[in-house]
Amino acid sequence: MDKHLGIYIHIPFCASRCRYCDFSTTAGQDKLMPRYQDALLSHIRESAPQLANYYIDSVYFGGGTPSYYRARRLCELFNELKRTGRVLKTAEVTVECNPDSVRRHDLRMLRKEGVNRLSLGAQCANDDILKLIGRRHNWKQVELAVQNARKEGFSNLSLDLIYGLPSQTKDDWADTLSAAVSLHPEHISCYGLKLEPGTPLYEQKDSPLLPDDDVQADMYLYTVDTLKRQGYQQYEISNFSLPGFESRHNLKYWQRKDYLGLGCAAHSCMGDLRYSNVRDLNTYISAVSGETNIVEECEKLTPLEAAAEYIMLGMRTVHGICREEYLTVYNSSFDALEQLLKEFEKNSWAKCSDDRWHFTAQGFLLSNILIGMLLEAQTQERFQANPWVRDAFENVGERVPLPRGDTLFV
Numbered sequence: 001m002d003k004h005l006g007i008y009i010h011i012p013f014c015a016s017r018c019r020y021c022d023f024s025t026t027a028g029q030d031k032l033m034p035r036y037q038d039a040l041l042s043h044i045r046e047s048a049p050q051l052a053n054y055y056i057d058s059v060y061f062g063g064g065t066p067s068y069y070r071a072r073r074l075c076e077l078f079n080e081l082k083r084t085g086r087v088l089k090t091a092e093v094t095v096e097c098n099p100d101s102v103r104r105h106d107l108r109m110l111r112k113e114g115v116n117r118l119s120l121g122a123q124c125a126n127d128d129i130l131k132l133i134g135r136r137h138n139w140k141q142v143e144l145a146v147q148n149a150r151k152e153g154f155s156n157l158s159l160d161l162i163y164g165l166p167s168q169t170k171d172d173w174a175d176t177l178s179a180a181v182s183l184h185p186e187h188i189s190c191y192g193l194k195l196e197p198g199t200p201l202y203e204q205k206d207s208p209l210l211p212d213d214d215v216q217a218d219m220y221l222y223t224v225d226t227l228k229r230q231g232y233q234q235y236e237i238s239n240f241s242l243p244g245f246e247s248r249h250n251l252k253y254w255q256r257k258d259y260l261g262l263g264c265a266a267h268s269c270m271g272d273l274r275y276s277n278v279r280d281l282n283t284y285i286s287a288v289s290g291e292t293n294i295v296e297e298c299e300k301l302t303p304l305e306a307a308a309e310y311i312m313l314g315m316r317t318v319h320g321i322c323r324e325e326y327l328t329v330y331n332s333s334f335d336a337l338e339q340l341l342k343e344f345e346k347n348s349w350a351k352c353s354d355d356r357w358h359f360t361a362q363g364f365l366l367s368n369i370l371i372g373m374l375l376e377a378q379t380q381e382r383f384q385a386n387p388w389v390r391d392a393f394e395n396v397g398e399r400v401p402l403p404r405g406d407t408l409f410v
Contacts, residue, residue: 320358
């Protein structure tokens with residue numbers, strides 16, 4: 001029976017780099033676009049045998065700034081993917097756009113070729129703050145982009161927003177949320193600013209202009225409450241949607257579904273196999289032609305790691321985790337986890353609904369810490385109760401490495 005698969009295509013090009021960005025992107029390298037396009041087309045063709053046993057039900061063009069790469073190239077890539085005969089007519093097809101680089105004729109071309117979802121990088125409704133973080137657009141351009149998208153027939157729009165930005169107050173954030181909701185998007189993503197080493201904003205990590213952790217926490221809780229009152233259901237730590245408009249592609253990441261990454265720095269998840277492509281743009285172009293290896297890192301998860309991933313990703317969502325699923329898939333005791341989750345419940349960090357455990361809004365604020373505690377409890381329980389876990393420890397040394405960080409994937 002054919003399974004479903006998501007396709008992620010990474011477009012690394014940007015007009016300029018934002019001051020907070022640590023993604024695999026490049027600015028000022030437009031001359032490489034034709035060669036990169038050829039490499040992506042070749043990568044799609046070479047992947048055709050791998051796609052033969054799947055139906056593609058989601059495609060996501062991310063970056064970078066796919067809208068800066070131009071619709072003509074994106075459509076060429078999508079058409080090459082459709083030639084495999086595996087793309088479902090009902091597939092969710094998303095293109096990330098920046099307000100300064102999305103044009104109405106491009107939107108028309110994308111919609112005609114089957115793109116049915118746009119993710120717009122709005123970030124903030126305060127034009128002064130947008131300048132501080134290196135964004136090239138203003139809020140008027142966000143409004144115009146949404147207006148043009150609606151005129152061209154897009155009925156599934158997502159806005160990306162960031163809170164905790166330099167000089168941003170709680171009132172600023174409230175204004176941004178209000179402005180975003182007034183545009184009636186079907187989906188809103190709200191991310192707390194993270195200062196990553198090597199980015200210009202990281203050098204200002206001690207600046208009094210940056211909201212502290214308590215202010216960011218207040219902004220987050222205000223977001224959850226406000227969007228709920230406006231009809232947006234939270235389905236993941238940072239993601240909210242009107243009913244039925246959850247991102248089908250992103251849900252694959254959090255539900256451990258299969259997806260294939262094409263392009264430099266793209267990640268793939270196929271069963272218990274995880275691998276990522278080379279990050280460097282020129283290296284990727286050379287790798288597709290066979291000069292070097294496309295895959296930079298590859299790992300086949302052990303049962304213990306797969307179980308840890310189930311907890312870490314499942315607890316990012318309001319769907320959460322459950323005893324029956326855990327026992328069926330991983331054949332291990334849920335007792336230690338449930339005991340800890342009940343302790344979380346006493347602190348209003350987690351709750352159980354229909355036999356499924358998930359974090360509350362307060363729990364999501366502490367998710368990294370709480371998930372770490374769950375992973376530790378899981379490791380101890382499995383080590384004590386399951387011979388195969390002891391074998392796993394013996395096979396790899398004194399300790400089995402568990403997935404770390406807030407998210408596994410680019």
